[in-house]
Amino acid sequence: MEIFGWSLCTIIFIVSISWLLIKPRKNNSPPTPFALPILGHLHLLQPPPHRALQALSQKHGAVVHLRFGSRAIVVVSSPSAAEQCFTTNDIIFANRPKSLAGKHLGYNHSTLGFSPYGNHWRNLRRIAAAHVFSAASVNRSAAARAEEIRFQAKKLAAAGHGGGEFRKVNLNALFLDLVYSAMMRIVAGKRWSEPADMFGPPTVMSLCDYFPVLRWVGFQGTEKKLVKMKKQRDYFLQGLIDESRKTIEMNKKKKKKKTIIEALLLLQEAEPETYTDEVVKGVIMVMFTAGTHSTSLTMEWAMAALLNRPDILEKAKNEIQMQVGCSRLVEDSDLSRLLYLHCIINETLRLFPAGPLLVPHFSSQHCTISGYEVPKDTTLIVNAWAIHRDSKVWENATEFEPERWFKESEAATGFKFVPFGMGRRACPGSGLAIRLMSLVLGTLIQCFEWRRVGRALVNMEEGSSGLSLQRLQPLEAMYRPRQSMATLLSQL
Ligand code: HEM
Numbered sequence: 001m002e003i004f005g006w007s008l009c010t011i012i013f014i015v016s017i018s019w020l021l022i023k024p025r026k027n028n029s030p031p032t033p034f035a036l037p038i039l040g041h042l043h044l045l046q047p048p049p050h051r052a053l054q055a056l057s058q059k060h061g062a063v064v065h066l067r068f069g070s071r072a073i074v075v076v077s078s079p080s081a082a083e084q085c086f087t088t089n090d091i092i093f094a095n096r097p098k099s100l101a102g103k104h105l106g107y108n109h110s111t112l113g114f115s116p117y118g119n120h121w122r123n124l125r126r127i128a129a130a131h132v133f134s135a136a137s138v139n140r141s142a143a144a145r146a147e148e149i150r151f152q153a154k155k156l157a158a159a160g161h162g163g164g165e166f167r168k169v170n171l172n173a174l175f176l177d178l179v180y181s182a183m184m185r186i187v188a189g190k191r192w193s194e195p196a197d198m199f200g201p202p203t204v205m206s207l208c209d210y211f212p213v214l215r216w217v218g219f220q221g222t223e224k225k226l227v228k229m230k231k232q233r234d235y236f237l238q239g240l241i242d243e244s245r246k247t248i249e250m251n252k253k254k255k256k257k258k259t260i261i262e263a264l265l266l267l268q269e270a271e272p273e274t275y276t277d278e279v280v281k282g283v284i285m286v287m288f289t290a291g292t293h294s295t296s297l298t299m300e301w302a303m304a305a306l307l308n309r310p311d312i313l314e315k316a317k318n319e320i321q322m323q324v325g326c327s328r329l330v331e332d333s334d335l336s337r338l339l340y341l342h343c344i345i346n347e348t349l350r351l352f353p354a355g356p357l358l359v360p361h362f363s364s365q366h367c368t369i370s371g372y373e374v375p376k377d378t379t380l381i382v383n384a385w386a387i388h389r390d391s392k393v394w395e396n397a398t399e400f401e402p403e404r405w406f407k408e409s410e411a412a413t414g415f416k417f418v419p420f421g422m423g424r425r426a427c428p429g430s431g432l433a434i435r436l437m438s439l440v441l442g443t444l445i446q447c448f449e450w451r452r453v454g455r456a457l458v459n460m461e462e463g464s465s466g467l468s469l470q471r472l473q474p475l476e477a478m479y480r481p482r483q484s485m486a487t488l489l490s491q492l
Pocket residue numbers: 112113114125286287288290291292294295298353354355358359360419420421422424425426427428429430432433
């Protein structure tokens with residue numbers, strides 16, 4: 001949204017002349033704030049958007065109708081309204097709005113995240129579930145995750161070697177590197193060695209989507225940038241596939257464990273029409289686009305929260321010491337016993353949902369939410385961030401209290417906790433993400449002591465980026481290996 005600047009002022013000036021053309025809203029459509037002609041309500045969207053939309057919902061209600069340029073938007077900010085969107089109206093909202101990003105980065109709206117609801121999407125989702133997201137596949141990729149985590153722990157320990165002094169580490173960079181490499185190991189059996197952040201930051205909607213006219217004037221090169229990004233990504237993904245084609249025969253003989261690409265290519269041999277290169281690319285791509293930033297941001301927020309609450313960090317350490325000990329690293333099979341760690345992760349996802357507004361949905365039919373009429377072709381935005389911080393829904397809503405997850409076991413039920421969305425379009429990667437995050441955080445807490453860089457508390461403000469909940473400042477922290485773990489760390 002930083003793309004406003006002077007052009008916003010110009011637009012406001014020009015269009016203000018046509019004030020009187022505003023149409024009155026229909027009777028039972030949701031409440032709507034006062035709109036400017038042409039711009040609609042975009043001027044109300046001061047970054048970060050989830051805060052601006054929260055303010056609007058506090059003023060106008062849990063269901064608000066807005067217009068961003070040429071698009072009709074409905075913003076939902078209560079559990080009960082969200083529930084209606086993802087139960088009764090789930091199929092109607094199971095679409096995504098068309099966007100420039102979807103056209104270019106989403107292979108003409110044909111990838112899992114961008115595709116409209118229908119056979120093609122169901123097919124992709126089924127393939128991805130079978131080879132990436134199912135419990136069995138997540139189990140199968142455990143070794144890939146463990147290897148990467150061991151690699152990072154070893155690197156941290158080596159950097160800190162000699163003396164027991166604390167050293168500084170940039171956790172933002174560490175987590176991003178770790179997540180890219182973990183995905184790459186799962187997909188192709190090797191570490192990430194491409195440009196650091198090829199698939200970020202996540203893009204869904206840009207100003208050009210709200211004002212199609214801007215496309216024609218090549219507004220700030222938005223479309224050009226997307227085309228260039230797509231080319232780079234496509235080249236990389238095709239490269240991975242071609243490489244695997246060459247090694248697949250060799251690995252078959254060696255009886256090496258199949259990577260995800262190899263599994264998909266073998267299916268391609270049998271059913272070339274279903275498992276086209278585009279489909280294979282689409283499945284792999286979502287792991288890098290949807291799976292990297294979300295996961296690394298969440299871990300960064302978790303560590304930030306823990307650095308500000310050494311008491312919670314200590315409890316987590318004690319739990320790990322009791323359940324796992326010091327003679328080996330945390331493993332997947334320990335995770336079900338590390339309840340407090342899971343509470344910390346849930347609490348992080350509550351206060352800092354990586355997708356504060358989920359991903360936009362799009363209605364294929366007219367429907368009603370909380371009694372309000374919502375027409376066909378409306379973009380649905382669910383303000384998960386606002387729901388998670390609503391004091392009518394949560395006690396001590398803005399406090400970081402992992403213990404609450406012990407007390408209210410029903411906390412997770414209903415629609416007051418939706419960091420991964422709900423319904424048909426919910427995040428298929430939640431299981432994988434939780435496993436990865438638990439293992440990483442568990443290992444970091446087990447192996448190292450952590451401290452803030454200065455005395456002051458870590459700043460918990462978020463940046464202004466639209467789709468993902470970035471920290472205002474990348475997180476840095478001080479760490480040193482735990483004495484009790486020294487032997488193990490030296491053997492990694
Ligand atoms: C903490 C980590 C993560 C968070 C908070 C998160 C959150 C979300 C959210 C909010 C959505 C949109 C739901 C909706 O439309 O209502 C989503 C969709 C999606 N996520 Fe995740 N996600 C995470 C990790 C992952 C991972 C690791 C992967 C894959 C490896 C992944 C793959 C996807 C895909 C493919 C979709 C699109 C699904 C569809 O449109 O059918 N996510 N995620």
